[in-house]
Amino acid sequence: MYAAYDRARAIDPTDPNVIAFGASIKADYGRDIDGALADLYKVTGTNPNFALLNQIGLLEQGRGAFVEAEAAFRRALELEPQNPIPYTNLAILLLEQSRVEEAGALIDKALTLDPPTAYSARGRYLLQKGKMADAIEAMLAGSAVNPAHSNDQLILADAYFQNGDYELARQTLDNADRLDPRAPIVPILRTAFALDLYLADEAILAAREALRRSRARGGDYAGISVSQQSGSYPVEAYRFINLHDWARFYADRTFDPFEAQGYFDQAIVSRPGLFPTEPTLGAAEGTDVNSAALNLSVQGLLLDPLAIAGRIGRYDPLRRPFLDTEVRGGVITRGGEVGWETGVTVNGFSNEPLPTSFSLSASANEARGDLMADNESGRGITFSLGTAPTAADRFVFMGWANEGKPGLSDINQYYYFNHVERDAASLFGVAGWSHTFGYRNVLSAAVFATRNDTLDKGETWSFSSNPTPGLPETINTLWQEKQRVDGLVGAVSHAIGIGDFNLRYGLEAQAGQLRYSGFTNTRNIYGSGYEQYVQDTAASESPFRGGRAYADLSWRPNDWFEAQAGVHRTFLDVKDVKPEFWLSPRFGIGVSPFEGQWLRAAYVENAESFLTYSLGPTTTVGLIPNDTPASGPTKSLILRWDAEWTPHIFTAVEYQQQTLNDLNVPVINTLESFDEIEEARAEWVAATLNVWLGHGIGLFGTVGAATSEILRTREDLNGRGVGEPVPYIPERFARAGITFVHPSRLRFTLIQNFIGGSSGNYDNDQLDSYWTTDAAVTWETPDRRLQVGVTALNLFDHRYDFNFDVPAPGRTVAATVKARF
Numbered sequence: 001m002y003a004a005y006d007r008a009r010a011i012d013p014t015d016p017n018v019i020a021f022g023a024s025i026k027a028d029y030g031r032d033i034d035g036a037l038a039d040l041y042k043v044t045g046t047n048p049n050f051a052l053l054n055q056i057g058l059l060e061q062g063r064g065a066f067v068e069a070e071a072a073f074r075r076a077l078e079l080e081p082q083n084p085i086p087y088t089n090l091a092i093l094l095l096e097q098s099r100v101e102e103a104g105a106l107i108d109k110a111l112t113l114d115p116p117t118a119y120s121a122r123g124r125y126l127l128q129k130g131k132m133a134d135a136i137e138a139m140l141a142g143s144a145v146n147p148a149h150s151n152d153q154l155i156l157a158d159a160y161f162q163n164g165d166y167e168l169a170r171q172t173l174d175n176a177d178r179l180d181p182r183a184p185i186v187p188i189l190r191t192a193f194a195l196d197l198y199l200a201d202e203a204i205l206a207a208r209e210a211l212r213r214s215r216a217r218g219g220d221y222a223g224i225s226v227s228q229q230s231g232s233y234p235v236e237a238y239r240f241i242n243l244h245d246w247a248r249f250y251a252d253r254t255f256d257p258f259e260a261q262g263y264f265d266q267a268i269v270s271r272p273g274l275f276p277t278e279p280t281l282g283a284a285e286g287t288d289v290n291s292a293a294l295n296l297s298v299q300g301l302l303l304d305p306l307a308i309a310g311r312i313g314r315y316d317p318l319r320r321p322f323l324d325t326e327v328r329g330g331v332i333t334r335g336g337e338v339g340w341e342t343g344v345t346v347n348g349f350s351n352e353p354l355p356t357s358f359s360l361s362a363s364a365n366e367a368r369g370d371l372m373a374d375n376e377s378g379r380g381i382t383f384s385l386g387t388a389p390t391a392a393d394r395f396v397f398m399g400w401a402n403e404g405k406p407g408l409s410d411i412n413q414y415y416y417f418n419h420v421e422r423d424a425a426s427l428f429g430v431a432g433w434s435h436t437f438g439y440r441n442v443l444s445a446a447v448f449a450t451r452n453d454t455l456d457k458g459e460t461w462s463f464s465s466n467p468t469p470g471l472p473e474t475i476n477t478l479w480q481e482k483q484r485v486d487g488l489v490g491a492v493s494h495a496i497g498i499g500d501f502n503l504r505y506g507l508e509a510q511a512g513q514l515r516y517s518g519f520t521n522t523r524n525i526y527g528s529g530y531e532q533y534v535q536d537t538a539a540s541e542s543p544f545r546g547g548r549a550y551a552d553l554s555w556r557p558n559d560w561f562e563a564q565a566g567v568h569r570t571f572l573d574v575k576d577v578k579p580e581f582w583l584s585p586r587f588g589i590g591v592s593p594f595e596g597q598w599l600r601a602a603y604v605e606n607a608e609s610f611l612t613y614s615l616g617p618t619t620t621v622g623l624i625p626n627d628t629p630a631s632g633p634t635k636s637l638i639l640r641w642d643a644e645w646t647p648h649i650f651t652a653v654e655y656q657q658q659t660l661n662d663l664n665v666p667v668i669n670t671l672e673s674f675d676e677i678e679e680a681r682a683e684w685v686a687a688t689l690n691v692w693l694g695h696g697i698g699l700f701g702t703v704g705a706a707t708s709e710i711l712r713t714r715e716d717l718n719g720r721g722v723g724e725p726v727p728y729i730p731e732r733f734a735r736a737g738i739t740f741v742h743p744s745r746l747r748f749t750l751i752q753n754f755i756g757g758s759s760g761n762y763d764n765d766q767l768d769s770y771w772t773t774d775a776a777v778t779w780e781t782p783d784r785r786l787q788v789g790v791t792a793l794n795l796f797d798h799r800y801d802f803n804f805d806v807p808a809p810g811r812t813v814a815a816t817v818k819a820r821f
Contacts, residue, residue, distance in 0.1 A: 009022065014043075016043070016047075016049040016051045019039060019043055020052055020055040022039065023055055024036070024055070027059055027062075033059055033062070033063055036059060037056060037060070040052050041056065048075065048079060049079070050076050053076035054073070054085060054086060054089060056068075056069075057070075057073040057086075057093070064439075065438070067437075070094075073089050073090035073093060074086075077090065082113060083113070084113040084114040085117060087107070087109050088106070090103075090106055091103040091106040091107045094106070097391055098319050098388070099351075100129060101351065101353070103121075104125055116141075116142075117145075119141040120151075120155065121142075122142075123135045123136070123140075123152075123156070126138055127318060128319065128321075130320045130322075132162060135159045136156065136163065139152060139155055139156040140156070150180035153176035153179065154186065157169045157172035157176060158317055160172060161193055162316065166193070166197065169193060170193075183213065187207070187210035187213065188233055190209075191237050192315045192317045194206055195236060195237065196314055198741055198743045198745050198746075199696075200241050200696040200698075201694055201695065201696060203240060204241075204692060207235075207237035210233075211253075232251075232261035232265055234250060235250050235254075235261075238250065238690075239268075239269075240741060241697070241698030241740075241741055242700055242739040243698045243700055244270035244700070246692075247265075248270070248622075248652075249598065249650065249652070251265035252619075252621075255619075257502050257554070258303065258442060260303035260307055261304075261307075263300030263303070264296075264307065266618075267294075270288050271289070271290040271626075272288045272735075273628070274627065274656075274682060274706065274729060275729060278802070278808075279772070279793045279794070279809075279812075281793065281812070284774050284792075290624055291627050292619075292624055298396070298432065299615055301386055301396045302394060302396055302444045302615075304394075305386025305396045306356075306386055307357070308357040308359055308384045308398075309359040310347065312325075312820055313326070313780065313784035313787070313820050319349055319355075321351060322348060323346070323347075324347045324821070325821045326346075327344050327818070327819050328341075328344070328817065329343075329817055331815055332367050332368075332814045334368065334810065335368075335374055335811075336369075337369050337370060339366050339368045340365065341363070341364070341365035341367075341814070342365070343362060343363035344361065344362055345359070346360045354387050355387060356386070357385070357386045358384065358386075359382070359383070360383050360384075361381070362380070363378075363379065364377075364379035369812075370810070371807055372408065372409055372410045372419075376407035377404060378404025378406075379402070380400060380402035380403070381401050381402075382400040384396075384397070385397045393433070393435050393436075394433070394435075395431075396431070397429075397431050398429070400426075400427075400428050400429075401427050402426050403424065403425040404423075405421065405423055406422055406424065408420050408422060408669055408670060408671065409805075409806045409807070411805050412805075413805065414463075414465075415462070415463045415464070416460070416461070416462055417460065418461075419458055419459050425454075426450070426452045427449075427451040427452075428450050429448070430447065430448045431447050432444065433446075440495075440497030440502070441495075441497070442494070442496075443492070443493070444491075444493045444615055445490075445492045445615075446491050446615055448488070449488050449489075450611065450613075451484070451486050451487075452484070452485045453483070454481075454483045455482050456483075457480040457481070458478075458479055459476070459477065460476070467527055472526050472532070474525040475524055476525070478521045478522075479520040481517075484513075484514075484515040486515075487610065488512060489508060489611050489614075490509050491506065491508040491616075492507050492615070493505070493506035493615040500555055501555050502554045502556075503552070503553050504553075505552070507548070508548040508549075509546075510545065510609055511543070511544070511545040511546075512543070512544055513544070514541070515540070515541050517539040518538050519535065520536045521533070521534075521535050522534040522535075542575045543574075546571055546573065546611070547570070547609065548568055548570045548609065548614070548616065550568040552565070553566065554621075560593070563621070564588050564621050565585075565586070565587040566586050567583065567584065567585045567586070568605075568606075568616065569581075569583055569584075570584060570607045570608070570609060572610060582605075582607035586602065588600065588602030588603070588621035589621065590621040596645065597644075598642040598643075599640075599641050600640045601637075601639050601640075602621055603635075603636070604623070604638065605636075606633065607633040607634075623638045623640060626684060628660055628663070629664050630661060630664075631664060634658055634661065635658065635659040636657070637655075637656065639654070639655045639656075640652065640654040641653045641654075648691060648694070649690075649691055649692075650690040651689050651690070652687070652688045653685070653686070655684070657683050658683075659680075659681050660677075660682065661678065664677075665727050668802040674761075676713050676721070677714075677721070677726065678712040678713060678714060681709050682706060682726060684704065684706045686733075687702065687704065689701050689702075696741040697741075699737075700736070700739075701736035701737070703733075704732070704734070705731060705732050706729050708725045708726040708729045709725065709726070710725070710726055720762050721763075724759060725759040727759045727760060727762070729758055729759075730757065730758045731756045732756030732757075735753050735754070736751070736752050737749060737751035737752065745781070746777070749774075749776045749777075750773070751773070751774045752771065753771065754769070754771050756769045757769045760803050760804055761804075767801060767803065768800065768801070770798060770800035771798060772795075772796075772800075773795040773798075774792060774793050774795065776789065776791040776792070777789060777791075784820060785819065785820050787817070787820070788817050791813070791814045792812065792814075794811050794812060797810045
């Protein structure tokens, strides 16, 4: 091949066909797409030629540069308006962006010029219109015309699969693989098909092959749909059997700041935090999402707004119109009491009049139990919409409204009784736009708005165990506090890639207001029978404003090394409080000295304004500091070692050292908190083992330890707590479990949790360690129309406490049914 090219170039080096041939060699075999495009652009700048412009369009399309690809194909079309090839190629490019109506007009024109050249494109057009039988017929005709075209076989395989012809889909994928054995997109489709069929082992094998080919040839996700719920297919293959750290390894290794699926993968990955939280039914399978998940999801949606909604209960690699509805209901039992939950989700996608994806969900629940904290209720509604009318512009709109009454514990002691209630409501909305100027050159902007209302009220009784003359023997207090937080954030971010470097920088501003009103009515009862009444009221308004400017540069010259550095300048100004300004650097490095081994280190300083919504970089070489209830600046050193020892065994070790300011540690299931900690330090280490046993079985386990120390407390504590551990950070923790997935559409998970002893107050009085067992099982019918499931928390009803006199829930069992339409 190289010899033939050299001979052709010796005869006529200016021949467009020779230049196109050389560019193909440079791109396909030398992996030098930039060099190939530079050669082509150099010639077409002075001597436009159809063949060269067509080659530019194909190369730009292959690397995801849709703006440049569309421009090249349209120039080629202008040069040869009677040639069907530019019509067909431009139509396929538009189909990859779900711009189906525009593509249909181009395909019709190509069919009038030379029908056989457009059969396959018409097949894909019909598939993305949802006309499966007609699509298969057209693609078979196209395959007969050009049986050696791998992409045509891929589209045909997906059509077979969506039509339920699974064996034909596999055979057609095999054909595509033989035609292009280096294409990552073939095993990506295999992964999606296997996940849809609950073939966990096949999914992992295909995912591994897709990732291997992606590294060898470069990522190839063009035209493959992803969703914010599931992320990319290769990473989802490991999550499917709860091998979350293994999934995180591949998500971080393949992250690209210009590709949406990387943000989704990092958003939904499990990242356990420093403090234990109350177990919830939604997290029964051990998934702990970091607080950065919302920002990551929004950033991903600005790059691919059509990922707003995915199919419910199935995978659809090539987007086509759908409207899926899921209605769910269930009962929740706890402590001999029965509660309920219900909800509905509607996901949809349409090509007309513009490519648009949307999701609407509503839910309500009411839980009951034998503890006061078991009794809680809530309801909410969420709506999201995304559209991508052109290759350059994308729009996202998302919002929700929630209200609820969380379960709170009464404190009932011999000398003291406390009953509290909370009503909470929240509103949130975000509108975003992103614009692509060119390849790896994207501007994003978003406006976030929020309102949070809380109404707290309660009653306390204090009894004197040793009455003192002149002082009340009993004090009864009724109190109420109402708080409202209104806020608005505007953010602009620009990302540009220059060679191996990626630069992200931006500005953010926020403003809002804090409102407070409250009263207390106190009745002092004396031994003589005399009662004294005291009333107190308070109200305040505190406007605030803040902002951030940031710049972040990452460098990945090859597959085994990456570095990242950035700086954030943040300020916060609250009424009657001295304005604060912070300069927060961050930097990190990642090295893969051997295949399957990845060592990373990062130092991150964070300082947040009052509202934390942002379009700025969230991770540093894929690392994020542990979540903490710190409102002041934090400093974090993070070290992580990921190791894939064999295709079946993976380990990860992570260490974090954090300096925390202005901690406000909540007492679970109460309105109390330890909010007097001005500075503290914490060290945390965790070792994780993921094992893929085969036969649809994943084993996972984590053991860890933590130490902490309070360095400074508020002046009114007179040094109390200094030198003691931070309350609620466990000295030891562990989690181990097994997940089994069967092609009969059965999925079962069993998890054992251990939380070691921890300090329960500023005097280091110890809370006992405890073990709990959680389990979840689901099964759905082969047509995915019905799913039933049972989830159990604290399966063996182990009794333990969140804090002194604050008992944790006993066994909780939820049985659910989901019907899909």
